[in-house]
Amino acid sequence: MSIKKSVLLIVLVLLVDQVSKIYIKTHFVLGESYEVFEWFKIHFIENSGAAWGAKLNDFLPISENTGKIILTIFRLFAVAGIGYWLYDSIKKHASRTLVIAVSLIFAGALGNIIDSVFYGMIFNESINEIATLFSDEPYGGLFFGKVVDMLYFPLIDTILPAWIPYFGGKSFSFFDPVFNIADTAISTGVGILLVFNKKAFGQKSDEDPLGENQDLENL
Known part of the structure; x- marks a missing residue:
């Protein structure tokens, strides 16, 4: 796969990711939901931490701001590493x-990095109000942005039957995480590597059947 096709895939993912996030930020109040189907909702939340909303200061004796800086810097190094890969x-x-799998992972990681690095500088808060792009009163600074999530698939939301031991009568839901296009790209890329592991690592591209190295300029 050529570098041009890889860049095209990355740009496409980033475009869809950022357009969807900017639309949500400028049309939804934090916590607002819109039901598309019974099993799919647009639900606007913001994530200032790592996966599942975890924060470094939940595990280490550091301030929330310090944890945010460390996490963002780690993400930048991770994106650089994935880019080199x-x-x-x-x-x-x-x-x-x-190449497709790594391109998706890179695009997704970069999409969330854009939120973390820049969104605090260009948006005001979304609490009880709809945010404005390039606001005069941004909610944070460089590296202090929050990742925008909106895709919610509550496939199961029910009360368990009373006859089930211990859990009977309690509420049960699946699938609870709220995520975004960038997260989807990362998960898809990782999924491809796991499911098609032998195909991903066991052969050369059709564009170079002999496995001979060529300069990138010739791709």
């Missing part, structure tokens, strides 16, 4: 499956 994979003519 992608570049090296294309340069070595790795399989198309691997």
Whole structure:
């Protein structure tokens, strides 16, 4: 797979991700929901931490701001590492499956990094009000942005039958996490690597059947 096609895929994911986030920020109040189907809702939340909303200060004796800075810097290094992995994979003519998977992971990670680094500078708060893009009263600064999530799939939301031991009569829901397009791209990329592991790492790209290295300029 050529570098041009990889860049096109990354740009497409970033475009859809950022357009959806900006739309949600400028049309929804924090916590607001819109039911598309019974099993799918647009539910606006913001995540200032890592996966599942976890924060470093929940585990370490540091302030929330310090934890946010450390997490954002770690994400920047992670994105740089994934970017190099992608570049090296294309340069070595790795399989198309691997390049697509890494491109999706890179695009998703970069999409969430944009939120973390810049959103605090360009949006005001969404609490009890709809945020404004390029607001005169931004809610944070560089590196203190919050990741926008909105995709919610409550596939099961019920009360368990009373006859079930211990859990009977209690509420049960699945699937609870709220996520975004960037998260979807990352999960899809990781899923491809797990399911198609042999295909991803076991063969060269069709564009270089002999496995010979070529300069990127020739891709």
